[in-house]
Amino acid sequence: QQQVKQSPQSLIVQKGGISIINCAYENTAFDYFPWYQQFPGKGPALLIAIRPDVSEKKEGRFTISFNKSAKQFSLHIMDSQPGDSATYFCAASFDGGSQGNLIFGKGTKLSVKP
Amino acid sequence: DSGVTQTPKHLITATGQRVTLRCSPRSGDLSVYWYQQSLDQGLQFLIQYYNGEERAKGNILERFSAQQFPDLHSELNLSSLELGDSALYFCASSVFAATSEKLFFGSGTQLSVL
Numbered sequence: 001q002q003q004v005k006q007s008p009q010s011l012i013v014q015k016g017g018i019s020i021i022n023c024a025y026e027n028t029a030f031d032y033f034p035w036y037q038q039f040p041g042k043g044p045a046l047l048i049a050i051r052p053d054v055s056e057k058k059e060g061r062f063t064i065s066f067n068k069s070a071k072q073f074s075l076h077i078m079d080s081q082p083g084d085s086a087t088y089f090c091a092a093s094f095d096g097g098s099q100g101n102l103i104f105g106k107g108t109k110l111s112v113k114p
Numbered sequence: 115d116s117g118v119t120q121t122p123k124h125l126i127t128a129t130g131q132r133v134t135l136r137c138s139p140r141s142g143d144l145s146v147y148w149y150q151q152s153l154d155q156g157l158q159f160l161i162q163y164y165n166g167e168e169r170a171k172g173n174i175l176e177r178f179s180a181q182q183f184p185d186l187h188s189e190l191n192l193s194s195l196e197l198g199d200s201a202l203y204f205c206a207s208s209v210f211a212a213t214s215e216k217l218f219f220g221s222g223t224q225l226s227v228l
Contacts, residue, residue, distance in 0.1 A: 102214045
């Protein structure tokens with residue numbers, strides 16, 4: 001119930017294309033769903049996040065789509081650029097009490113070809 | 115630059131040894147989290163401190179311990195090291211206590227146990 005399952009493991013997209021990464025969760029108590037971006041040699045950096053009271057959130061070329069009934073959420077990267085090549089992690093957590101920590105998916109390595 | 119400082123960047127040691135990893139959170143952040151990243155397990159939450167007190171515990175081994183000092187920096191102590199402890203250890207900080215929002219990660223310490 002604590003797992004967050006992420007797919008695909010790796011993704012190759014042409015420059016200008018749309019990158020889509022999917023995540024699924026089981027625990028309905030989760031109420032915070034962030035996406036992190038990690039470049040080699042760096043720590044994960046918060047990209048965009050959503051709460052389950054909205055179905056979509058957009059920030060620039062990055063969009064989270066959230067489906068509460070299916071317990072799934074996804075990251076869409078529009079007009080993908082070579083600079084977007086990185087590993088992306090979805091995560092989930094629930095606030096309050098002693099559970100303020102993130103449970104991460106296994107990551108998706110994105111390569112954007114010029 | 116996230117503002118979270120981790121030292122050392124790399125650490126090579128032998129089995130059975132003890133090491134200490136250090137983390138300085140962003141200015142003003144009271145929460146410090148420790149995560150372990152390995153190829154097979156992904157990013158795993160170890161432990162959280164808030165303003166000097168332990169607040170949440172994850173998959174942290176009994177051989178591992180942590181503390182947060184009055185100046186808010188934190189140290190993760192790993193003892194009786196095994197080959198399987200080789201991993202990237204991240205510290206993250208946040209101004210919040212009970213939510214994972216606005217979590218900022220350091221660049222990590224790469225631990226190699228030979």
